[in-house]
Amino acid sequence: MRVCSEGFDEAFIDENRDMYAISFTQYILSGRWKHFILWYLREGPRRYSDIKKYLGGLSQSSLTKQLRELEQDGVIQREVYPEVPPRVEYSLTDRGKKLLPILEKMEAFGREYGG
Numbered sequence: 464m465r466v467c468s469e470g471f472d473e474a475f476i477d478e479n480r481d482m483y484a485i486s487f488t489q490y491i492l493s494g495r496w497k498h499f500i501l502w503y504l505r506e507g508p509r510r511y512s513d514i515k516k517y518l519g520g521l522s523q524s525s526l527t528k529q530l531r532e533l534e535q536d537g538v539i540q541r542e543v544y545p546e547v548p549p550r551v552e553y554s555l556t557d558r559g560k561k562l563l564p565i566l567e568k569m570e571a572f573g574r575e576y577g578g
Contacts, residue, residue: 491536492562496521496529501559502566504539508554538562 476483492498496518503509503517515526530553533539538559544550555563 488562488565491533491538492565494529494532496525497533498566498569500529500533500553501538501555501562502570504553504555504559505563505566508542508552511551511553514553533559 492501499518500514503514509517511526511530514530515521515523518526530539530541534541534553536558537556539553540556542552542554544552
């Protein structure tokens with residue numbers, strides 16, 4: 464898992480656990496498309512091509528980077544099926560599912576105040 468200790472020394476982390484926790488969560492969700500990827504995966508596993516289609520104009524390299532980071536952070540899993548051609552599906556892990564209430568709150572806030 465990537466660690467978001469940039470800008471925080473150990474004394475700050477120890478004394479400000481709440482701020483560090485917020486920063487850590489923000490770090491996992493950082494990236495223009497990660498919120499949308501997680502939102503799309505909330506209903507079940509999706510193939511790479513389906514995620515790309517859902518996100519529209521996102522480049523292949525950007526999507527791959529975002530998916531790899533989410534996988535490294537343990538919020539999504541990648542499963543390769545031994546077929547010809549190989550089928551790859553992405554799904555939320557238990558950790559990823561715990562982020563859904565945050566996204567639901569963001570969606571509700573946007574509906575209420577987004578105009």
